Amino acid sequence: MNFSDFIKDNGKRISKEHYLHLVQVSKADGKINPGELELLHKEGRKFGLTDPEIDKFIEHESRNNYNPPYLLHEKFEHLYNVAEMILADDVISEGERKLLKRFAIEAGFSDKTIAKLIELLLTGIRKGENEEKLFQEFQKKILFKD
Numbered sequence: 001m002n003f004s005d006f007i008k009d010n011g012k013r014i015s016k017e018h019y020l021h022l023v024q025v026s027k028a029d030g031k032i033n034p035g036e037l038e039l040l041h042k043e044g045r046k047f048g049l050t051d052p053e054i055d056k057f058i059e060h061e062s063r064n065n066y067n068p069p070y071l072l073h074e075k076f077e078h079l080y081n082v083a084e085m086i087l088a089d090d091v092i093s094e095g096e097r098k099l100l101k102r103f104a105i106e107a108g109f110s111d112k113t114i115a116k117l118i119e120l121l122l123t124g125i126r127k128g129e130n131e132e133k134l135f136q137e138f139q140k141k142i143l144f145k146d
Helices: 016-026 034-046 051-059 072-089 094-106 111-126 131-143
Strands: 006-009 012-015
Touching: 016 034, 016 051, 016 072, 016 094, 034 051, 034 072, 072 094, 072 111, 072 131, 094 111, 111 131
Parallel strands: none
Antiparallel strands: 006 012
């Protein structure tokens, strides 16, 4: 499938690898439930993909590799979106939690901050807190505290 490395929407960029993360998380428990599929399509359409392109990407996701972003706020954004996907069905499987941890490791977060970061994301998203607020909290309470 022809899928550009970066898709733009209102000045925001999302990489193919970031979308791949979302697809992998949705498949972590062995199936994509309707809530996860709806969120995948919503996110994909935000960035200019058509529903058939999204379906094809989901079908062929195992052929793609992940390369994490360089900037801290982009890494955090990726993990925030992955955590959102995990919570789409209101159930967190052990496989989904392990996948989120793996992505945090691949993004270069330190061992001592990963557990706190994951808890901050999952708790904050459940409370309806936005990405920017959680990123600021992460920087103040976790990143620069340790």
